[in-house]
Amino acid sequence: QQHRAAKTGAGQMVLGPEGAAFGAAAAAAGAEDGSVVAAGRRTIESVSAADTIMDALDVAAHEQESEQEYQAAVRAAQQSAAAAATGKKAAAAVPKRPPSNPLMLGLSADAYVLRSVSSVRANDLEQALLLLPFGDALRLLQWICGWLRQGSQVGADMV
Numbered sequence: 001q002q003h004r005a006a007k008t009g010a011g012q013m014v015l016g017p018e019g020a021a022f023g024a025a026a027a028a029a030g031a032e033d034g035s036v037v038a039a040g041r042r043t044i045e046s047v048s049a050a051d052t053i054m055d056a057l058d059v060a061a062h063e064q065e066s067e068q069e070y071q072a073a074v075r076a077a078q079q080s081a082a083a084a085a086t087g088k089k090a091a092a093a094v095p096k097r098p099p100s101n102p103l104m105l106g107l108s109a110d111a112y113v114l115r116s117v118s119s120v121r122a123n124d125l126e127q128a129l130l131l132l133p134f135g136d137a138l139r140l141l142q143w144i145c146g147w148l149r150q151g152s153q154v155g156a157d158m159v
Helices: 022-035 044-085 109-118 120-133 134-150 154-158
Strands: none
Touching: 044 109, 044 120, 044 134, 109 134
16 A cells, blocks of 8 residues: 655655655655665665674774784884893783684684675675665775685675
8 A cells, every 4th residue: 555745846756655755756856855765675684684794894893903903012022022132121021812702703804704794695785785884885895805806705605
């Protein structure tokens, strides 16, 4: 059952049973008030898939950040040890590697993100990608570029 909206300057806007606008009249009406109608339809699965991808991007970014901090601490300890060898100052202890996030299941950051993206059903992947915030979409594109450079089985895993 469809409901009709009030007549606008661009014509009538047809609303479906869930209140979604359809047709050229809806696009014209959306252009007038500055709103944007999302392409496709949101489903619980696609929203859940987008959340899964965003969570994987966040976990991987945190893991990379802690690895970079560890590497910087190791370099500082090595420089301190080299200075101590020449007798200038005392050597610093080599730091312990921080424990990896158990959510990553022992995978590297890129393998974890690839696993999360490839776990999304193909039917929901396009809509899930459309639901990603712009910043997360850019981070995902950086991962995809890395996977293509490495020759990861992106095509086989993503389909």
